[in-house]
Amino acid sequence: MAGRGYDREEALRKMTRLMMQGAVMLGETCPLDGLPLFRLKSGEVVCPVHGRVLIVSTDEEAREAEIEGIIREVRYRAARNVLESLEEGDPKRIKEWLDVIESTERILSLRKPLESREEGEARSKAGKK
Numbered sequence: 001m002a003g004r005g006y007d008r009e010e011a012l013r014k015m016t017r018l019m020m021q022g023a024v025m026l027g028e029t030c031p032l033d034g035l036p037l038f039r040l041k042s043g044e045v046v047c048p049v050h051g052r053v054l055i056v057s058t059d060e061e062a063r064e065a066e067i068e069g070i071i072r073e074v075r076y077r078a079a080r081n082v083l084e085s086l087e088e089g090d091p092k093r094i095k096e097w098l099d100v101i102e103s104t105e106r107i108l109s110l111r112k113p114l115e116s117r118e119e120g121e122a123r124s125k126a127g128k129k
């Protein structure tokens with residue numbers, strides 16, 4: 001495809017060379033051209049066209065942290081609304097806000113750090129024997 005800012009054949013050649021050097025193709029893509037990123041044996045993450053790309057993982061981490069912050073904020077406000085509804089004597093609204101809290105807590109429990117998620121998987125695999 002022309003006009004994407006890189007020569008496709010040249011990019012494929014570079015990708016092949018990276019893999020021959022033992023680089024691992026990652027799930028993430030370069031934000032500039034959408035090509036898959038590669039992790040070199042040295043640990044560096046590179047785009048076959050642009051070379052070193054360091055921003056991607058930290059940007060993603062920052063966004064993930066922001067999402068978690070928003071969900072915690074929703075949970076906090078919902079909890080305050082439960083109190084308000086309690087004072088108003090509105091059991092239907094109390095139930096609705098409790099449902100919101102329950103949803104946020106489910107989301108937060110699914111978003112545990114990677115290590116504990118892997119631990120959980122290992123445990124469930126061990127249990128399957």
Ligand SMILES: [Zn+2]
Nearest residue numbers: 030033047050
């Ligand atoms: Zn790139």
